[in-house]
Amino acid sequence: MHEGISVVLKAEQVGSVFGFPITNSLIMAWLVMILLILGAYFFGRSLTLVPGKFQAGVEWVFEGALAYMTGVLESEVLARRFFPLIASLFLFIAAINEIEFFPGVGSLGLSHASEFLPILHTPTADLNFTLALAMIAFITIEVTGITVLGFSKYARKYVNLKSPVGFVVGLIELISNLGRLVSFSFRLFGNIFAGEVMVLVAAYFLPYVLPAPLMGFEMFIGLIQALVFAMLTLFFIKLAIVAPEGAH
């Protein structure tokens, strides 16, 4: 049953600029960025002091999100500082995951010498992209911990020489911290990649009928995964700024 289903794990290289490879998932990431920036630009220009229905809705959502972040971080200053990062992570991943199911993604491409090269490839189904996002989140979390607590206090979370048990706990904490990189990137990648393959396989079993509800489900999953990515970043930031026990 191999023929008919083509599963591509890796983003293909389309061209290169100054020796840097340009893959098809990178092109789609740029496309989504352009869409988001244009949306932000035109929405920002149409802002009015007395909000219309659409603006009021967007403001309601953003205020709700900001209030939720203030509740989690227990500080309005920090919530305002991290709101742009968390919100854009969510918007970026959500936009990519929804645009994934538009016609043209993966089916539009160049074909030469009996090989087909799609121009667009979902970035979140490419491990490089999710790993990059995970690293952004990881570095933000660690840097926040260091700047809020101070280096020595933050290091004391991981290196504890007071007791052997404390030392082992610190070591475990350190390893689980590094493990976040893997879990962050693989969660997003796995969900989206498995969704894509599932829709493909379903199209093979029962064409036209079965893939449609599955696609709807996968769009929901994509939204939830974007939310989870943003929320986890938020929760880990919260964990990073909590002072270690017994260090008051």
Add this chain to the structure above:
Amino acid sequence: MAIAAGLGVIGPGIGIGLIGSGAMNAIGRNPEASGKIVSNMILAIVFTEALGILALVVAFIIKFV
């Protein structure tokens, strides 16, 4: 491939069942908080499900790549 997917899905299956039963218990005790409980339940389910999907991805990789 089928064995990898099947074995990998056992754990998350049990986990999601436990989460669901816990949430149902909580709603039964405190029906007013059901909105909050359901949203937290979905979050927990997503974490559990990610493990199952990891197994599924490995199975797909064995099968297709």
